[in-house]
Amino acid sequence: MNFLTLPKRTTGVRKFGITSIIDLGLTIDQLSSILKDYSELIDFAKIGIGTAYITPNLSEKIRLYQNHNVIPYFGGTLFEKCYHQNKLAEFVDFLHSQKVDWIEISCGTIDIPLEERINIIKNLKHEFNVLAEVGSKDSNKALSTEDWINEMYSLLDAGSQYCITEGRQSGTAGIYQTNGQVRMDVFQELTSNVNINRIIFEAPTAKQQMFFINQIGANVNLGNVKPEDVLILEAERCGLRSETFFLED
Structure with missing residues (x-):
């Protein structure tokens, strides 16, 4: 029974409002249980990281x-x-042998x-x-706001479906300061200049997820979500948590 008025979520094969989880070693049994519900x-x-190369039963997991109907990569x-x-x-x-597209x-x-990445994308698209991910895992190599915009435009124009903002599993690099706070200069430039529906913001913590939800809306694209946090994130998107309680469409 649906009786509450909640923000409208995209459904089915989403083009935006995407939730992308990070799998850092789920067993087949664990994954089966998560996907069932x-x-x-x-x-x-x-x-995540390079684990696909050494994952037992990789083909079965894929x-x-x-x-x-979950896209693995x-x-x-x-x-x-x-x-x-x-x-x-x-x-x-x-990738072809594993039928990963x-x-x-x-x-x-x-x-x-950048030019090398552009050429690789053009050859593989x-x-x-x-x-295409933008940003470094090294917090000492922070891109300027101009570089963020230039790379996003260039990689999308080259043929990327989406650009991902680097955040690491820790949420302390890339688009984040070392204390986990969003780099507001970068965020404001991205949301002002790039199609927001083609950006996936890595947001491993609930605080970071709720920042993007409150700033952009229920259907912001979020990545590096822990599998165990999927339901909590959906509640946040639907205004069913105190910090997003007054979220509107």
């Missing part, structure tokens, strides 16, 4: 996600490792020039749907 609340699943660190070792061709074959292009750990 919450798959309709999850859109993407990042098999199929489980796909059978529940591998964390950008694995892409960067392959790039660093000149193994991108092998990485592409690996989304790829993350990032430079969070190693410096990959006909084989994969592309997610």
